[in-house]
Amino acid sequence: MEYRVLGRTGLLVSRLGLGGIPIQRATQEVADEMLAACQDLGINFIDTARGYRDSEEKLGRALHSRRGSFHLASKSARRDAAGFREDLERGLQLLQTDYIDLYQLHMVSALDVWDQVQAPGGALSALLAARQEGLVRFVGVTSHNNDVLEIMIKSNLFDTAQFPLNVVESQFLGSLNLAQKLHMGTIAMKPLAGGALQRADLALRYLLPSTVDTIIPGMDTVEQLHSNCAAIELGVLTADEAEHLQEDAAALGEDFCRRCEYCLPCPVGIRIPTLFILEGYVNRYGLQEWARERYWGMPSQADACTECGLCEKRCPYNLGIRRKLKQTQSVFRRE
Known part of the structure; x- marks a missing residue:
């Protein structure tokens, strides 16, 4: 495993880290196995968040006996100081640690949010205070908007x-x-464009020539850990591989779901990213019957949307989710 210094923090981090969003889908047993595998493979950087449901809790249990082997990052999307501090203290409890190596303002992707966290009583003051107290060693920010970042x-x-x-x-x-x-x-999230890029090996290797310190694909199986590590070891893409990846990217365009799940929960129970995934199996792979069976087996279909717009307010990519759900429903409309 290659290691790089994480900027001014001085932390020596593995080039491949573990993105913790999908851990919420894993069992505790799988989470334990993954952390053991990370240790064996030399992966020493883990990123999670208070908002990732029970990800902190599962990682805390898995990390308890091996805390010193990992640099741990988490974050809060609360915008006020009191709420941010509450998230941090709860995270420390669930992660079973008395300090977090890196704590971040989560998803600051609009100027009004940046103004909000900077204001008196905003989350930034709580973050900086936590560093002063030694509860966190370093402070960071995450964003899905380049101009704001x-x-x-x-x-x-x-x-x-x-x-x-x-x-x-x-x-x-x-x-x-x-x-x-x-x-x-510097930390690169969404290296697979939220899972939209099907060739994980090519997508990860595409980033190897960049100067980014660590790359954190979301993973929820030991098999993914091993395959992603193996991909990194192959080195940079060949010309043919790069061309193939660019073709995949061109087919995606920009109006696609990254599967971050920030749109959830839907008030009427629509599993929005899952429906878009199933639509992709039809449009990109021609698996109509396979996808149709699973679509109609979901608890709620796209036509259950009440157009409340809550999902679009949450989406960091400003996708027209209501419009896209109508497109999805047209793909799977019963004949």
């Missing part, structure tokens, strides 16, 4: 920046370069 990087308030980076979202290369000029650590 550049403003936050220029503030020079943070030790790290976390942002999407993949063959579809290369606009964040500017933020990467700016952060590194200021000696900030």
Whole structure:
């Protein structure tokens, strides 16, 4: 495993880290097995969040006997100081640790949110206070908006920046370069474009020539850990592989679901990312019958949407989810 220094933090982190969103889908037994496998494979950077349901809890149980082997990152999307502090303290309990290596403002992707967290009584004051108290060693920010991220990087308030980076979202290369000029650590999330890029091996290797410090695909099986590590070991893409990946990216465009699940829960129980995945199996792979059977077996279909718009307010990519659900329903409409 290759290791890099995470900017001004001085932490030596594995080039491949563990993104903790999918851990909420894993059993505790699988989470335990994954952390043991991470230790064996040399993966020493783990990123989770208070908002990832029971991810912190499962990781805390799995980390309890091996805390010193990992650099642990978490984050809170609460915008006020009191709520942010509450999330941090709860996270410390669930992670079964008295400190977190890196704690981050989660998903600050709009200027009004940046203004909100900076304001008196905002989350930023709680984050900086936690560093002063030793509850967190370093502070960072995560964002899905390159323009907003550049403003936050220029503030020079943070030790790290976390942002999407993949063959579809290369606009964040500017933020990467700016952060590194200021000696900030850099963390690449969504390397597989939220799972939309089917060739995980090619998508990960695409990032190897970049200067980003660590790449954190979401993983929820030991098999994924091993296959992603094996991919990293293969090195940079060949010309033919790069061409194939670019073709996949062109087919996706930009109006696609990254499966981050921030849109959930839906008030009427629609599993939005899952429906979009099933639609992709029809459109990209021609698996009509296979996908149709699973679509109609879901608790709620796309036509259950009441158009409340809550999902669109939550989506960091500003997708027209209501419009896309109508498209999905048209694909699976009963004949």
